[in-house]
Amino acid sequence: MAEDSNSQSMVQRPRWKPDSGSTMCEVCNAEFSFFNRRHHCRSCGGLFCNKCCSDKRELPKSMGYGTDPQRVCRSCCKHVDRGSAPKQHPPEKREPVLKQRKICVLGKSWVGKSAICVQFVEDRFSPYYNPTINHTYQRKIKYSGQNYLLSILDTAGQDECSMFQPQYSIGTHGYIILYSINDYHSFEMVKSIYDRIQDCNIRDGVVLVLVGNKNDLPAERQVSFEEGQQLAASWGFPFMECSAKKAENIEAVFNLVLEEILRAEGDS
Structure with missing residues (x-):
């Protein structure tokens, strides 16, 4: 016990993880938003949601918080209750900060939103169609020497009655507006989706x-490559065709979105 007390008394206040360093809770992976705020654990400095960092404990005086109970995460709460110092890794052994970026995929039903997400994240294609109700995929990638965690929101199919929802814009860094080259109506609908994003x-x-x-269905093509290219040019944004079934240009699509995000942020 003397050793635990001594180690606890020497604990220093941690360096807090920057707010921009994470978009989700380190325990439950819930995404931070206007309604689900991020909180720092005063003991380890990590970022957590309110549910995973709601307990308060009095911390060692060496941390400089005084005698008032401080907000701590569940793991640190257990250490404090046991009377032992929370585990704190030396800075040189910490994992590099993983930058997170959120991409929202929009488009009419049946255009292949889930298919391109699954192909990109899980490297597979399913020929079966299951209507999606807003599912989030994640994949770590390395781009220009920096590690990123892409959080990809696969939205429910948009139609005239359920167009782009305002909540899709929360925390979103970039959008993929998807249509199918063999469905001209889906191409017409992307124009309405674009207008809603602007609004x-x-x-x-x-x-x-x-x-x-x-674009693996050339015999069924209803939208020419030039039509897609011209529409994107009128908006001032990039255009690309792909095939989720054949895994053609899928990596290129998501890399292009990330590249555009970083350019807008001044990092590219």
Whole structure:
């Protein structure tokens, strides 16, 4: 016990993880938003949601918080209750900060939103269609020497009655607007989706890429490559065609979105 007390008394206040260093809770992976705020654990400096960092404990005086109980995460709470010092890794052994960026995939039902997400994240294609109700995929990638965690929101199919929802813009860094080259109506709908993004996104510098999927079906093509290219050019955004089924240009699509995000942020 004497050793535990001594180690606890020598604990120094941690360096807090920057707010920009994470977009989700380190315990439950819940995404931070206007309604789900991020909180720092005063003991380890990590970022957590309110549910995973709601307990308060009196911390060692050496940390400089005084005698008032401080907000701590569940793990640190257990250490404090046991009377032992929370584990703190030396800075040189910490993992590099993993920058996180959120991409929202929009488009009409049946255009292949889930298919391009699954192909990118899980490297597979399923020929079966299951309607999606807003699912988030994640994948770590390395781009220009920096590690990124891409959080990809696969939205429910947009139609005239359920167009782009304002909540899709929360925490979103870039958009993929997807249509199918063998469905002209899906191409017409991307114009309405684009208008809704402009209406709902209050910040400047909206990042998006227009993508035509299913270019493995040339005999069924209803939208020419030039039509997609011209529409994207009129918006001032990049355009690309891909095939989720054949895994053609899938990596390129997501890399392009990230590249555009970083350019808008001044990092590219």
